[in-house]
Amino acid sequence: xxxxxxxxxxxxxxxxxxxxxxxxxxxxxxxxxxxxxxxxxxxxxxxxxxxxxxxxxxxxxxxxxxxxxxxxxxxxxxxxxxxxxxxxxxxxxxxxxxxxxxxxxxxxxxxxxxxxxxxxxxxxxxxxxxxxxxxxxxxxxxxxxxxxxxxxxxxxxxxxxxxxxxxxxxxxxxxxxxxxxxxxxxxxxxxxxxxxxxxxxxxxxxxxxxxxxxxxxxxxxxxxxxxxxxxxxxxxxxxxxxxxxxxxxxxxxxxxxxxxxxxxxxxxxxxxxxxxxxxxxxxxxxxxxxxxxxxxxxxxxxxxxxxxxxxxxxxxxxxxxxxxxxxxxxxxxxxxxxxxxxxxxxxxxxxxxxxxxxxxxxxxxxxxxxxxxxxxxxxxxxxxxxxxxxxxxxxxxxxxxxxxxxxxxxxxxxxxxxxxxxxxxxxxxxxxxxxxxxxxxxxxxxxxxxx
Numbered sequence: 001x002x003x004x005x006x007x008x009x010x011x012x013x014x015x016x017x018x019x020x021x022x023x024x025x026x027x028x029x030x031x032x033x034x035x036x037x038x039x040x041x042x043x044x045x046x047x048x049x050x051x052x053x054x055x056x057x058x059x060x061x062x063x064x065x066x067x068x069x070x071x072x073x074x075x076x077x078x079x080x081x082x083x084x085x086x087x088x089x090x091x092x093x094x095x096x097x098x099x100x101x102x103x104x105x106x107x108x109x110x111x112x113x114x115x116x117x118x119x120x121x122x123x124x125x126x127x128x129x130x131x132x133x134x135x136x137x138x139x140x141x142x143x144x145x146x147x148x149x150x151x152x153x154x155x156x157x158x159x160x161x162x163x164x165x166x167x168x169x170x171x172x173x174x175x176x177x178x179x180x181x182x183x184x185x186x187x188x189x190x191x192x193x194x195x196x197x198x199x200x201x202x203x204x205x206x207x208x209x210x211x212x213x214x215x216x217x218x219x220x221x222x223x224x225x226x227x228x229x230x231x232x233x234x235x236x237x238x239x240x241x242x243x244x245x246x247x248x249x250x251x252x253x254x255x256x257x258x259x260x261x262x263x264x265x266x267x268x269x270x271x272x273x274x275x276x277x278x279x280x281x282x283x284x285x286x287x288x289x290x291x292x293x294x295x296x297x298x299x300x301x302x303x304x305x306x307x308x309x310x311x312x313x314x315x316x317x318x319x320x321x322x323x324x325x326x327x328x329x330x331x332x333x334x335x336x337x338x339x340x341x342x343x344x345x346x347x348x349x350x351x352x353x354x355x356x357x358x359x360x361x362x363x364x365x366x367x368x369x370x371x372x373x374x375x376x377x378x379x380x381x382x383x384x385x386x387x388x389x390x391x392x393x394x395x396x397x398x399x400x401x402x403x404x405x406x407x408x409x410x411x412x413x414x415x416x417x418x419x420x421x422x423x424x425x426x427x428x429x430x431x432x433x434x435x436x437x438x439x440x441x442x443x444x445x446x447x448x449x450x451x
Contacts, residue, residue, distance in 0.1 A: 036091035036098070036267040037318050037342040091266050094224075095387035096400075097181045100274055100346050101221045101228035101261040102311055104186050104385040104402070111353040111382050112170060113215040113232045114307035116194035116444075117253065118284045120166035121211065122303075123446055124198060125240045125249050127416060127424060128162065128207055130370075166196045168444025172219075176403055176437045181225050182266065184400040186385050186437075188228070190219030194444075200238075207240040213253070226263030226272075232280055232309075233257070250285040257309065265318055274346060276314035282307040299361040303376075309351040316344035353382040357410075373413040374430065380405055408435035412442075424448045 096104060173189035193216050200209025212235045219228040236253020257278040262271050288301035318341050359376035385402035412430020419425070425447040432440040 033268050035265050035270065035318055035321060035341045037265075037344065038267065038321060038340070094182045094266060095184045096186055096223040096385075097184075097225070097264070097266060099224060099386070099388050100263065100316055100344070101219075101224065101226060102259060102274075102276070102346065102349060103387070104223065105188060105219055105221060105228045106230070106259075106309060106311060106349065106351045107353055107383040107385065108172065108174075109192070109215075109217050109219075109228075109230050109232070110307045110309045110351050111355070111380065112172065112192045112217065113194075113234075113280075114282050114284070114305050114353060114355075116168055116170070116192070116215055117196060117211075117213045117234065117236070117282060118251075118303075118305045119168070119444065120194075120196035120213065120446065121198070121209075121238050121251055121284070122249070122286060123166065123426065123428070124164050124200070124209070124448065125207060125238070127426065127446075127448060128200065128202070129240070129242050129247065130416075160201050161199055162201070162448055162450045163199050164197070164446060164448040166444060166446035168194045168442060170194075170440060170442040173439040174403060174437050175439055176400060178222055181223070181264065184387060185223045186387075186400075186402055187222040188219050189222070190217060190228075192217045198238075205241055205243050207238075207249075209238050211236055211238065211253075213255075221261075221263065224263035226261060229260045231258045234280055234282065236282070245290045247288045247290070248286070250283075252283045253281070255280045259311065261316075263316075268321065270319040272316050272318050272344070274314055274316040276312050276346070278309050278311040280307065280309050295365045297361075297363045297365065299363070301357075301359045301361070303357045303359065304355070305357075306352065306354040311349045311351065313348040314346050316346055318343050351383045353380065355380040359410075368418045370416040371413070372416070374410070374428070375412075376410045378408045378410060380408070403437040405435055405438065408438070409433050422450050424450075 091098065170192045171190075172192065174186055176185050176187050178185040178187035194214065196211050196213040198209050198211030200207055213233070215230075215232045217228070217230045220226075221228050232255060234253045234255030236251055238249065238251030240247065240249035242248075257280050259274075259276050259278060261274040263274075264270075265272055282305070284303070284305040286301055286303040288299050291298045291300075320341055355378050357376045357378045359374065361372055361374050363370050363372035382405050384404065387402065410430055410432055412428060414426055414428030416426035417424065425445065427443075427445040429441075429443040431442070432438065
């Protein structure tokens with residue numbers, strides 16, 4: 001029995017040790033714990049590869065301080081005698097992992113932002129056209145044209161102005177296959193929260209309004225063991241016009257954005273910090289028709305929306321080396337090279353996300369409540385992610401390429417309501433399907449107060 005217990009304990013200790021070793025190995029820094037942009041590397045400095053490099057057999061030097069010819073050999077040259085010199089595979093395999101998040105994530109964030117802004121404006125316009133002076137009719141998507149055009153709730157005070165607010169949240173995930181940080185992938189996940197606040201006024205069949213909007217994203221960029229946070233703030237105007245069964249609305253806006261990124265240095269596991277700003281512009285337009293039969297209303301529509309983001313150039317700040325470099329003196333001759341760390345210069349980038357949607361909304365007028373279902377087919381052109389070119393072969397014969405977003409389907413629904421004659425609101429939710437390597441669900445709500 002004692003032998004059995006001893007063997008069992010030994011086996012458990014062995015398994016635990018193996019697990020710890022595996023965990024440490026999976027998260028360990030590069031072979032020598034040295035930054036991928038340390039000047040001592042010589043052979044693999046990101047994009048600064050050298051065609052020739054010397055490895056020193058010893059640190060002995062001649063009178064002029066230069067190693068004697070007999071004390072050095074050229075890697076890959078005629079004198080190397082097939083020497084197995086380390087040329088570094090910690091930093092050369094990963095394309096996406098050695099890429100700042102702006103090159104991979106920014107296009108999807110622009111799409112999320114313009115969808116949030118336009119969704120808020122479109123919903124507000126739909127509700128404004130549905131309200132009646134008496135406040136007794138349903139709000140939402142059961143459009144009703146009055147003899148005097150359209151009306152909002154009790155719009156006879158403070159110049160006929162109405163105020164509204166819209167808040168939403170989206171959960172997103174790029175599901176591209178991911179094995180480890182040194183193999184190409186653009187796998188990431190996170191969430192985005194948004195709000196829009198606006199004021200508008202009716203002029204006959206027209207509605208004119210202004211709004212401010214904000215989108216905050218918080219994304220875990222698995223592909224480079226980092227994070228991506230972007231805040232987009234905009235202000236804009238919108239105009240709608242409805243007569244008979246047809247409606248048209250459009251809008252435009254501008255603003256700015258703050259972007260903060262982190263990622264891992266594949267050599268020493270230190271955090272690389274980046275920070276920049278961007279200029280933002282958006283436009284949108286929609287044409288819709290209203291077909292009513294009793295309590296039910298069918299609204300087919302065609303819409304276009306686009307956002308342009310001009311990301312400014314910045315520097316990815318790699319932390320200085322902590323402690324001394326470990327490794328063979330034949331590989332790192334620190335007496336002959338500078339062991340400082342070089343930061344990464346990140347170029348500015350232009351991002352565009354354009355979407356054309358063909359949609360259909362079916363609603364039921366139940367008095368002060370209007371439930372509805374909402375479908376749309378979206379064709380988009382969003383700036384693709386880009387990776388750095390790999391400088392080595394990582395054993396993946398079919399290198400992962402950036403996800404190519406083209407078409408998708410939005411399926412959702414909601415409930416609009418009226419509380420008395422002054423307050424109306426609604427909630428809506430849905431998901432995006434059919435977008436390559438993508439999962440997205442959203443939920444939002446709005447409230448309008450008329451005077």
